[in-house]
Amino acid sequence: MSIMDFIFQVPLLLIISLSLVTTTTRADPLYQICQNYGKYTTNSTYQTNLNNLLRSLSSNGPTTGFFTATQGNPPDQINGLVLCRGDTDVTACTSCLNNAVYDIAQLCPYQKSAIIWYDDCLLRYSNLRFFNSSDESHVFYMWNVKNMSDPTPFFKTLNGLMGSLVNRAVNDTSAKMFATGDVVVNGVQRLYGLVQCTRDLSRDLCGDCLRDTIGEIPTCCAGKIGGRVVGASCNIRDVGLSCPIHHRGVVESVGGGVDGEGLEGEVEVDLELDSGGLK
Numbered sequence: 542m543s544i545m546d547f548i549f550q551v552p553l554l555l556i557i558s559l560s561l562v563t564t565t566t567r568a569d570p571l572y573q574i575c576q577n578y579g580k581y582t583t584n585s586t587y588q589t590n591l592n593n594l595l596r597s598l599s600s601n602g603p604t605t606g607f608f609t610a611t612q613g614n615p616p617d618q619i620n621g622l623v624l625c626r627g628d629t630d631v632t633a634c635t636s637c638l639n640n641a642v643y644d645i646a647q648l649c650p651y652q653k654s655a656i657i658w659y660d661d662c663l664l665r666y667s668n669l670r671f672f673n674s675s676d677e678s679h680v681f682y683m684w685n686v687k688n689m690s691d692p693t694p695f696f697k698t699l700n701g702l703m704g705s706l707v708n709r710a711v712n713d714t715s716a717k718m719f720a721t722g723d724v725v726v727n728g729v730q731r732l733y734g735l736v737q738c739t740r741d742l743s744r745d746l747c748g749d750c751l752r753d754t755i756g757e758i759p760t761c762c763a764g765k766i767g768g769r770v771v772g773a774s775c776n777i778r779d780v781g782l783s784c785p786i787h788h789r790g791v792v793e794s795v796g797g798g799v800d801g802e803g804l805e806g807e808v809e810v811d812l813e814l815d816s817g818g819l820k
């Protein structure tokens with residue numbers, strides 16, 4: 542191999558390893574909604590306020606995993622909110638919010654109002670005030686494509702599990718309005734659940750939002766082994782047989798299985814987005 546061959550190979554290797562790094566660390570959005578509340582223009586006051594707002598949200602959000610801010614004065618005032626999944630650490634929250642700030646500008650260019658969701662976080666900004674009220678109108682569903690062989694025995698257990706998670710989330714002493722849990726069904730299978738509200742909601746609003754959201758499970762995910770109902774003010778995730786609570790950790794084997802298949806390794810792979818489920 543000549544020295545020239547060597548020199549030419551180095552950048553190639555660098556490019557390959559860099560692209561590997563970006564594809565393994567960068568999470569795609571689950572969904573985004575570009576709300577139709579008008580557009581701002583380049584170099585406008587609104588754009589400046591938005592940039593300042595996004596900077597403030599992404600730098601202050603990771604400390605507790607929740608942050609709200611308001612920038613500017615009407616008519617260019619913007620309200621923003623970020624929420625990280627209740628069990629993310631500062632690093633994961635920071636990385637998710639940085640992605641969100643970048644992606645939302647690409648996916649909802651010049652929109653005065655938008656919402657974007659990831660596995661690990663939610664980012665929302667708007668020219669309208671949306672704090673302290675429960676928004677149940679922006680919701681999407683995701684479900685595991687695998688069917689349960691017999692869903693009936695799971696429904697009662699699921700309702701019990703989700704009910705207790707709601708109580709824990711609204712009474713959460715850490716004020717994170719977040720709870721996860723699981724319960725054994727049929728002796729071998731484990732049923733999981735996660736609930737979370739944005740922390741600007743009162744306890745009552747959080748409870749109402751979660752109960753309404755849980756009420757959508759049959760619409761979302763009837764007969765499926767797992768699913769999510771994700772809204773702007775509250776969400777339920779990792780519901781079902783397929784989803785371990787610690788989604789980034791090792792997927793635990795829960796034994797049993799559905800239709801003879803093991804449950805390992807199915808965390809996100811089979812989740813499909815139903816844009817038709819958007820209300």
Ligand SMILES: *[C@@H]1O[C@H](CO)[C@@H](O)[C@H](O)[C@H]1NC(C)=O
Nearest residue numbers: 581582583584585586588589
């Ligand atoms: C926006 O402002 C920058 C910096 O002042 C300027 O270079 C650019 O031409 C402006 N763009 C528009 C569309 O006004």
Ligand SMILES: *[C@@H]1O[C@H](CO)[C@@H](O)[C@H](O)[C@H]1NC(C)=O
Nearest residue numbers: 685686687688689763764765
């Ligand atoms: C699940 O059940 C539905 C309705 O019975 C059927 O249309 C679908 O093909 C099934 N999906 C799989 C992955 O077996």
Ligand SMILES: *[C@@H]1O[C@H](CO)[C@@H](O)[C@H](O)[C@H]1NC(C)=O
Nearest residue numbers: 707708709711712744745748
């Ligand atoms: C949690 O709060 C609800 C009302 O919001 C109450 O009914 C329930 O008993 C509380 N649970 C616990 C464990 O404190």
Ligand SMILES: *[C@@H]1O[C@H](CO)[C@@H](O)[C@H](O)[C@H]1NC(C)=O
Nearest residue numbers: 609610672673740741742743
């Ligand atoms: C409304 O939301 C803001 C921002 O989250 C918060 O500071 C304020 O205390 C809330 N007000 C009420 C009445 O809950």
